[in-house]
Amino acid sequence: MSFIRQVLSVTNMNLRSILERSGSSLVIIIGIAGSVAVMVSLLAMAEGLSSTISNTGQDDRVIILRDGSSSELSSGVAMTEVDTVSSSSGIKSLDGDPMIAGELFAIIDLTKKGADSTSNLPFRGVEPMSFAIRPELTIVEGRNFTSGTAEIIVGKGANNQYQGLDIGDQIKVRDSFATVVGIFTSNGDVHESEIWSDLSAAQGIFRRGPTVSSVILKLENKESFDEVGLYVESYPNLELKVQREIDFYDDQSSGADLIKIFGQVVGYIMAIGAVFAALNTMYSAVSTRLVEIGTLRALGFKGATVLAALMIEALILAMAGGLLGAAIAYVLFNGYTVSTLAGGSFSQTAFAFAVTGEVVQQGLTLALFVGFIGGVFPAWNAARRDITEALRSI
Amino acid sequence: MYWTLVKIGLIRKRLRTFLTIMSMFIAFVLYGSLNTLSGLFTGSIEGLSADNVMVMPRYDMFGKLPYSHVNYIETLEGVEEVMYMDFLVSDSIESMMEGVAYAVSPNFFEVYDRFETTEQAELALRNNPNATIVGQLMADQKGLRIGDRLNTESSSLNIDGTNNWSFEVVGFYTAKQIKGDELGAIINWTAFDEARMSQKGTLGMVMVKASSAEAGEKISKQIDEHFMNSSYATRSGPESMVAVEMAGEIADVELIVNSILLSVFFTILLVSSNTLAQSIRERTSDIGVLKCLGYKDLTIFSSVILEAITICLTAVIAGLAVTLSLVPLMESMSGGMLENTVSVTPSIIIGGFLIGLVIAFISAAVPAYQALRLKVVDALREG
Numbered sequence: 206m207s208f209i210r211q212v213l214s215v216t217n218m219n220l221r222s223i224l225e226r227s228g229s230s231l232v233i234i235i236g237i238a239g240s241v242a243v244m245v246s247l248l249a250m251a252e253g254l255s256s257t258i259s260n261t262g263q264d265d266r267v268i269i270l271r272d273g274s275s276s277e278l279s280s281g282v283a284m285t286e287v288d289t290v291s292s293s294s295g296i297k298s299l300d301g302d303p304m305i306a307g308e309l310f311a312i313i314d315l316t317k318k319g320a321d322s323t324s325n326l327p328f329r330g331v332e333p334m335s336f337a338i339r340p341e342l343t344i345v346e347g348r349n350f351t352s353g354t355a356e357i358i359v360g361k362g363a364n365n366q367y368q369g370l371d372i373g374d375q376i377k378v379r380d381s382f383a384t385v386v387g388i389f390t391s392n393g394d395v396h397e398s399e400i401w402s403d404l405s406a407a408q409g410i411f412r413r414g415p416t417v418s419s420v421i422l423k424l425e426n427k428e429s430f431d432e433v434g435l436y437v438e439s440y441p442n443l444e445l446k447v448q449r450e451i452d453f454y455d456d457q458s459s460g461a462d463l464i465k466i467f468g469q470v471v472g473y474i475m476a477i478g479a480v481f482a483a484l485n486t487m488y489s490a491v492s493t494r495l496v497e498i499g500t501l502r503a504l505g506f507k508g509a510t511v512l513a514a515l516m517i518e519a520l521i522l523a524m525a526g527g528l529l530g531a532a533i534a535y536v537l538f539n540g541y542t543v544s545t546l547a548g549g550s551f552s553q554t555a556f557a558f559a560v561t562g563e564v565v566q567q568g569l570t571l572a573l574f575v576g577f578i579g580g581v582f583p584a585w586n587a588a589r590r591d592i593t594e595a596l597r598s599i
Numbered sequence: 600m601y602w603t604l605v606k607i608g609l610i611r612k613r614l615r616t617f618l619t620i621m622s623m624f625i626a627f628v629l630y631g632s633l634n635t636l637s638g639l640f641t642g643s644i645e646g647l648s649a650d651n652v653m654v655m656p657r658y659d660m661f662g663k664l665p666y667s668h669v670n671y672i673e674t675l676e677g678v679e680e681v682m683y684m685d686f687l688v689s690d691s692i693e694s695m696m697e698g699v700a701y702a703v704s705p706n707f708f709e710v711y712d713r714f715e716t717t718e719q720a721e722l723a724l725r726n727n728p729n730a731t732i733v734g735q736l737m738a739d740q741k742g743l744r745i746g747d748r749l750n751t752e753s754s755s756l757n758i759d760g761t762n763n764w765s766f767e768v769v770g771f772y773t774a775k776q777i778k779g780d781e782l783g784a785i786i787n788w789t790a791f792d793e794a795r796m797s798q799k800g801t802l803g804m805v806m807v808k809a810s811s812a813e814a815g816e817k818i819s820k821q822i823d824e825h826f827m828n829s830s831y832a833t834r835s836g837p838e839s840m841v842a843v844e845m846a847g848e849i850a851d852v853e854l855i856v857n858s859i860l861l862s863v864f865f866t867i868l869l870v871s872s873n874t875l876a877q878s879i880r881e882r883t884s885d886i887g888v889l890k891c892l893g894y895k896d897l898t899i900f901s902s903v904i905l906e907a908i909t910i911c912l913t914a915v916i917a918g919l920a921v922t923l924s925l926v927p928l929m930e931s932m933s934g935g936m937l938e939n940t941v942s943v944t945p946s947i948i949i950g951g952f953l954i955g956l957v958i959a960f961i962s963a964a965v966p967a968y969q970a971l972r973l974k975v976v977d978a979l980r981e982g
Binding site for chain 2: 379412
């Protein structure tokens with residue numbers, strides 16, 4: 206107990222003197238804050254992108270593409286084939302109808318807000334059942350489109366990112382015009398970057414005939430996936446690929462992993478720089494206090510006490526830096542929406558930076574690591590100092 | 600005389616000098632390598648030709664154009680050669696990373712003069728419907744030799760009703776400048792078009808060799824206007840422009856890199872200038888002594904600045920040297936894909952030195968000036 210009390214009183218003394226040495230203490234705090242801010246921002250970007258993509262998938266939903274296609278864009282399924290699949294067992298039914306929908310996926314180009322050239326965004330033609338299969342989709346403004354008309358509803362992400370996608374606006378799609386009648390949200394997933402219309406209208410606009418790009422269906426329960434898979438596989442001349450929706454979208458979030466690795470590498474390299482800065486600060490903190498340390502030792506305080514107190518000081522400064530860095534990243538970027546070309550669809554997916562607890566935790570771990578390395582050598586040095594030598598430096 | 604003062608300043612606290620240099624060194628390693636990496640996007644674009652006009656589907660980068668477009672384009676004035684191709688795996692970014700198979704017209708190597716192969720291989724490609732010329736890098740990665748089979752999947756159905764396609768390797772091609780372009784295989788478009796069940800007579804892209812860059816500009820406009828209201832509208836432009844647009848779609852790479860660099864330098868500037876400033880402040884009494892001894896203000900001031908410059912430039916040189924040695928490492932980690940594309944350009948090096956000088960000046964000038972302004976008595980009292 207007395208050891209802890211001694212440590213606490215010496216720490217207390219050190220912390221009080223931090224204010225007098227505010228310049229050099231700031232070096233530790235700012236050095237660490239900078240590294241943590243960069244790492245947390247990049248990780249938050251990766252986190253936002255990957256959660257946007259993988260949130261889209263559910264394990265009780267199935268997506269069916271043409272065999273050999275790994276994205277909806279290159280896939281094509283005849284409407285007759287959709288009918289064939291719909292008689293499989295294992296599909297949940299709603300009022301007697303199987304919960305299955307054919308969807309057409311195409312890309313259109315529009316101008317982003319504040320840009321001159323156009324960017325790609327996905328256009329999805331859907332059936333009424335598509336809404337029942339995805340209950341997370343809600344119209345937040347305006348109304349849903351009327352079947353058979355050239356009306357569209359726009360995801361919130363697309364609405365934020367592109368010009369001319371507000372309710373009442375008309376956009377040119379290929380040779381036709383379509384009117385925006387509603388804005389929808391979808392749990393922040395990739396569909397929020399899309400434009401939805403009635404399937405038959407979309408087939409007309411894109412001159413597709415009676416085909417769709419993909420088939421989405423809801424399973425009776427998670428386990429009935431095999432029933433659908435077996436049915437499609439054993440049905441003659443049906444060249445289709447059955448996947449759980451969650452697997453389909455997980456495969457597409459590889460871009461997020463790259464950003465994550467990049468963020469970690471840059472963060473760690475910056476942290477090494479911050480370690481040197483912290484060492485500098487702590488060495489000078491120790492050298493300006495050699496007399497105090499010598500006096501404490503002469504009074505009977507143990508070397509271990511001095512060591513522990515200096516370490517606590519370094520860690521407190523590091524923690525302050527880490528929190529400051531995380532706070533900067535949070536204030537600047539949390540919820541900040543950007544869009545990128547996401548895997549598979551060759552179109553823009555909007556996502557928001559997510560400064561999550563896990564990301565902050567990684568940043569703080571980095572901060573404490575820097576504080577530890579930066580503190581341990583000077584503290585060790587101070588604790589081992591010969592008392593007489595230390596006192597002589599007056 | 601300067602050098603003596605600078606040397607004394609540097610070795611006064613050796614550990615601190617070393618640590619300051621090290622933390623700045625890390626900043627310049629980051630500066631060098633991040634800038635080099637972002638050059639990967641702009642640099643690989645520099646390798647593309649501005650004379651060649653690329654014609655792509657307007658709305659869908661990976662959509663199709665009908666063969667009849669070629670007939671129209673050939674009639675335009677200033678067109679020297681029209682090359683066309685289709686992609687076998689035009690599916691996901693992931694599959695493209697492993698290499699794409701291009702079904703090309705016979706004049707591919709003539710128009711795309713940054714690709715090179717042997718005459719023998721070209722001849723075999725024309726005569727053997729199953730032939731493929733494989734990129735050197737892809738051949739090295741997969742260990743392919745002449746006579747081997749190359750199997751690939753495509754969203755186009757084969758005549759046997761499957762998505763599987765198989766070709767015989769008849770030769771290899773190399774690409775100037777952009778090594779990543781060697782991750783591919785070239786096959787004969789006519790043979791491919793005959794063998795496929797769906798999407799017959801379609802192209803993924805048309806490349807026009809124009810007589811000059813100006814003619815190219817005119818041709819792009821003509822093509823786009825002509826097909827504007829057809830169901831196969833086009834987007835044409837110099838190859839390099841289309842590539843810039845594509846890179847911009849993936850992410851605003853330069854913006855991200857620049858904002859990281861900005862925060863790195865902001866951090867380092869604060870940290871190092873604080874340390875440098877502190878070390879000068881501690882020397883107020885020393886400066887007083889020097890003034891007593893008759894050293895001129897300017898001499899003292901310059902020597903302090905020189906000391907800071909020495910520290911910063913040591914960090915810059917070490918940081919850039921490490922970056923230079925990292926380049927081969929980046930190349931080998933990319934499996935050869937980045938060979939000849941990433942390099943530490945003169946502008947990166949000059950920029951590094953300039954930033955180093957600015958940091959040195961900003962951090963040393965103010966405290967040095969303050970120390971000089973003090974009266975000798977006050978300066979001596981400080982000690």
